[in-house]
Amino acid sequence: MSVAGREDYVRVKRRNQTFFIHTSPSDTFAQIKSEIAQAMGGSHVITPQHMRLYIATPTPTAAKDYDDDVLSDKSTHKGPIPDTATLSEHDVKNDAVLYVTFAKAWENGVDLPVSDNDDEWEEIEVVKP
Template sequence: MSMFIRVKRKKTTYFLHCDPSETVLEIKQKLQALSENHVDDQRLILIANKLVLEDHKTLADQKVENDAIVAMTLKIRETGDWEEVVIDKPGEHPKPDTDAS
Protein backbone atom coordinates (compact mmCIF):
# COMPACT_ATOMS: atom_id res chain seq x y z
CA MET A 1 0.00 0.00 0.00
CA SER A 2 1.57 3.28 -1.04
CA MET A 3 1.44 6.48 0.94
CA PHE A 4 2.71 10.04 0.99
CA ILE A 5 4.77 11.87 3.58
CA ARG A 6 5.59 15.57 3.79
CA VAL A 7 9.20 16.34 4.61
CA LYS A 8 9.67 19.94 5.76
CA ARG A 9 12.70 22.12 6.35
CA LYS A 10 12.43 25.87 6.79
CA LYS A 11 10.28 27.12 3.88
CA THR A 12 10.60 23.94 1.78
CA THR A 13 8.23 20.96 1.69
CA TYR A 14 8.97 17.75 -0.20
CA PHE A 15 6.01 15.48 -0.95
CA LEU A 16 7.31 11.92 -1.20
CA HIS A 17 5.46 8.93 -2.55
CA CYS A 18 6.65 5.94 -0.54
CA ASP A 19 5.74 2.57 0.86
CA PRO A 20 5.47 1.69 4.58
CA SER A 21 8.06 -1.07 4.00
CA GLU A 22 10.73 1.44 2.86
CA THR A 23 13.54 2.17 5.28
CA VAL A 24 14.35 5.66 6.45
CA LEU A 25 17.66 5.35 4.59
CA GLU A 26 15.72 4.83 1.34
CA ILE A 27 13.67 7.96 2.11
CA LYS A 28 16.90 9.90 2.73
CA GLN A 29 18.21 8.71 -0.64
CA LYS A 30 15.09 10.13 -2.31
CA LEU A 31 15.65 13.40 -0.46
CA GLN A 32 19.30 13.47 -1.52
CA ALA A 33 18.20 13.34 -5.16
CA LEU A 34 15.84 16.28 -4.57
CA SER A 35 17.82 18.46 -2.17
CA GLU A 36 21.45 17.49 -2.90
CA ASN A 37 22.03 16.96 0.84
CA HIS A 38 23.97 13.73 1.45
CA VAL A 39 22.11 11.04 3.43
CA ASP A 40 24.72 11.20 6.22
CA ASP A 41 24.00 14.92 6.64
CA GLN A 42 20.23 14.42 7.05
CA ARG A 43 18.24 13.69 10.18
CA LEU A 44 14.51 12.99 9.94
CA ILE A 45 12.17 13.62 12.85
CA LEU A 46 8.52 12.56 12.97
CA ILE A 47 6.76 15.74 14.10
CA ALA A 48 3.78 13.99 15.74
CA ASN A 49 5.91 12.49 18.53
CA LYS A 50 9.32 14.14 17.97
CA LEU A 51 10.86 10.72 17.22
CA VAL A 52 14.22 10.76 15.45
CA LEU A 53 13.77 8.17 12.71
CA GLU A 54 16.38 5.42 12.52
CA ASP A 55 17.92 4.66 9.11
CA HIS A 56 17.68 0.87 9.29
CA LYS A 57 14.01 0.75 10.36
CA THR A 58 11.04 0.94 8.03
CA LEU A 59 8.43 3.68 8.09
CA ALA A 60 5.90 1.15 9.39
CA ASP A 61 8.28 0.07 12.21
CA GLN A 62 8.38 3.66 13.42
CA LYS A 63 4.63 4.33 13.05
CA VAL A 64 4.98 6.79 10.18
CA GLU A 65 1.52 6.97 8.64
CA ASN A 66 0.09 8.32 5.41
CA ASP A 67 0.35 12.14 5.16
CA ALA A 68 2.74 12.30 8.12
CA ILE A 69 4.83 15.42 8.56
CA VAL A 70 8.54 14.76 8.97
CA ALA A 71 11.10 17.45 9.72
CA MET A 72 14.50 17.31 8.05
CA THR A 73 17.47 18.83 9.83
CA LEU A 74 21.01 18.96 8.50
CA LYS A 75 24.36 18.39 10.11
CA ILE A 76 26.31 21.57 10.87
CA ARG A 77 29.71 20.93 9.29
CA GLU A 78 31.69 23.17 11.64
CA THR A 79 30.49 21.48 14.83
CA GLY A 80 29.05 18.12 13.77
CA ASP A 81 25.85 19.03 15.65
CA TRP A 82 22.38 19.00 14.13
CA GLU A 83 20.31 22.05 13.21
CA GLU A 84 17.26 22.84 15.28
CA VAL A 85 13.93 21.93 13.71
CA VAL A 86 12.78 25.02 11.82
CA ILE A 87 9.58 24.95 9.80
CA ASP A 88 8.32 28.35 8.68
CA LYS A 89 4.56 28.63 8.46
CA PRO A 90 2.88 30.92 5.96
CA GLY A 91 2.20 34.35 7.37
CA GLU A 92 4.79 34.14 10.16
CA HIS A 93 7.06 36.73 8.62
CA PRO A 94 5.87 40.30 8.19
CA LYS A 95 5.62 41.56 4.66
CA PRO A 96 8.00 44.33 3.69
CA ASP A 97 6.57 47.82 3.86
CA THR A 98 5.66 48.80 0.31
CA ASP A 99 4.14 52.16 1.18
CA ALA A 100 6.21 54.71 -0.74
CA SER A 101 4.87 57.75 1.15
Protein backbone atom coordinates in the same frame (compact mmCIF):
# COMPACT_ATOMS: atom_id res chain seq x y z
CA MET B 1 0.83 9.16 -11.61
CA SER B 2 2.17 7.00 -8.81
CA VAL B 3 5.24 4.82 -8.68
CA ALA B 4 4.32 1.12 -8.89
CA GLY B 5 3.68 -0.23 -5.39
CA ARG B 6 4.17 3.20 -3.82
CA GLU B 7 0.82 4.94 -3.62
CA ASP B 8 1.30 6.58 -0.23
CA TYR B 9 3.44 9.60 0.47
CA VAL B 10 4.94 11.53 3.35
CA ARG B 11 5.60 15.23 3.59
CA VAL B 12 9.12 16.07 4.71
CA LYS B 13 9.56 19.63 5.96
CA ARG B 14 12.57 21.82 6.53
CA ARG B 15 12.48 25.60 6.89
CA ASN B 16 10.43 26.80 3.91
CA GLN B 17 10.68 23.56 1.94
CA THR B 18 8.29 20.61 1.73
CA PHE B 19 9.24 17.42 -0.09
CA PHE B 20 6.50 14.97 -1.09
CA ILE B 21 8.06 11.51 -1.11
CA HIS B 22 6.18 8.46 -2.47
CA THR B 23 6.46 5.64 0.05
CA SER B 24 5.40 2.15 1.02
CA PRO B 25 5.23 0.85 4.62
CA SER B 26 8.39 -1.24 4.14
CA ASP B 27 10.53 1.76 3.14
CA THR B 28 13.39 2.61 5.48
CA PHE B 29 14.23 6.08 6.69
CA ALA B 30 17.52 5.73 4.77
CA GLN B 31 15.47 5.40 1.57
CA ILE B 32 13.49 8.54 2.47
CA LYS B 33 16.75 10.43 3.03
CA SER B 34 18.05 9.24 -0.35
CA GLU B 35 14.89 10.53 -2.02
CA ILE B 36 15.35 13.92 -0.34
CA ALA B 37 18.97 14.04 -1.54
CA GLN B 38 17.79 13.32 -5.09
CA ALA B 39 15.12 16.02 -4.86
CA MET B 40 17.82 18.50 -3.80
CA GLY B 41 20.01 17.70 -6.78
CA GLY B 42 21.74 14.44 -5.87
CA SER B 43 24.37 13.25 -3.44
CA HIS B 44 26.91 15.73 -4.79
CA VAL B 45 24.70 18.45 -3.22
CA ILE B 46 23.93 16.69 0.08
CA THR B 47 24.38 13.12 1.22
CA PRO B 48 21.86 11.21 3.33
CA GLN B 49 24.54 10.96 6.06
CA HIS B 50 24.20 14.72 6.53
CA MET B 51 20.46 14.43 7.32
CA ARG B 52 18.38 13.47 10.32
CA LEU B 53 14.67 12.62 10.20
CA TYR B 54 12.15 13.23 12.99
CA ILE B 55 8.49 12.36 13.50
CA ALA B 56 6.20 14.95 15.08
CA THR B 57 4.17 13.77 18.04
CA PRO B 58 1.40 16.06 19.27
CA THR B 59 1.39 16.93 22.94
CA PRO B 60 -2.07 16.22 24.41
CA THR B 61 -4.07 19.38 25.04
CA ALA B 62 -7.67 20.10 25.99
CA ALA B 63 -8.38 21.71 22.62
CA LYS B 64 -7.20 20.43 19.25
CA ASP B 65 -4.86 23.29 18.40
CA TYR B 66 -2.07 21.10 17.03
CA ASP B 67 -1.11 21.85 13.43
CA ASP B 68 0.77 18.92 11.92
CA ASP B 69 2.35 21.24 9.36
CA VAL B 70 4.39 22.99 12.03
CA LEU B 71 6.37 21.53 14.88
CA SER B 72 5.61 23.99 17.66
CA ASP B 73 5.54 24.35 21.43
CA LYS B 74 2.42 22.15 21.35
CA SER B 75 4.34 19.17 19.93
CA THR B 76 7.42 17.12 20.55
CA HIS B 77 9.40 14.88 18.26
CA LYS B 78 10.69 11.36 18.12
CA GLY B 79 14.10 11.23 16.72
CA PRO B 80 16.40 11.19 15.16
CA ILE B 81 14.96 8.06 13.60
CA PRO B 82 17.52 5.32 12.80
CA ASP B 83 18.18 4.79 9.08
CA THR B 84 17.39 1.08 9.29
CA ALA B 85 13.91 1.61 10.79
CA THR B 86 10.91 1.24 8.48
CA LEU B 87 7.90 3.49 8.20
CA SER B 88 5.63 0.72 9.49
CA GLU B 89 7.82 0.19 12.58
CA HIS B 90 7.18 3.83 13.54
CA ASP B 91 3.51 3.78 12.47
CA VAL B 92 4.10 6.41 9.77
CA LYS B 93 0.94 6.53 7.68
CA ASN B 94 -0.02 8.11 4.36
CA ASP B 95 0.25 11.93 4.39
CA ALA B 96 2.32 11.93 7.60
CA VAL B 97 4.67 14.82 8.29
CA LEU B 98 8.36 14.20 8.94
CA TYR B 99 11.01 16.81 9.67
CA VAL B 100 14.54 16.82 8.28
CA THR B 101 17.54 18.64 9.67
CA PHE B 102 20.99 18.95 8.17
CA ALA B 103 24.44 18.81 9.69
CA LYS B 104 25.76 22.29 10.48
CA ALA B 105 29.03 21.42 8.74
CA TRP B 106 27.13 20.84 5.48
CA GLU B 107 25.46 24.24 5.85
CA ASN B 108 28.97 25.72 5.98
CA GLY B 109 30.11 23.82 2.88
CA VAL B 110 32.09 21.16 4.75
CA ASP B 111 31.53 17.57 3.58
CA LEU B 112 33.02 15.63 6.48
CA PRO B 113 31.53 12.81 8.61
CA VAL B 114 29.26 14.16 11.35
CA SER B 115 29.06 12.93 14.94
CA ASP B 116 25.79 12.15 16.69
CA ASN B 117 26.39 15.08 19.05
CA ASP B 118 23.26 17.27 18.87
CA ASP B 119 25.44 20.40 18.72
CA GLU B 120 26.58 19.27 15.26
CA TRP B 121 23.02 19.43 13.85
CA GLU B 122 20.66 22.29 13.09
CA GLU B 123 17.46 22.68 15.10
CA ILE B 124 14.10 21.67 13.65
CA GLU B 125 12.81 24.81 11.97
CA VAL B 126 9.75 25.16 9.75
CA VAL B 127 8.51 28.49 8.47
CA LYS B 128 4.73 28.69 8.42
CA PRO B 129 3.44 30.43 5.28
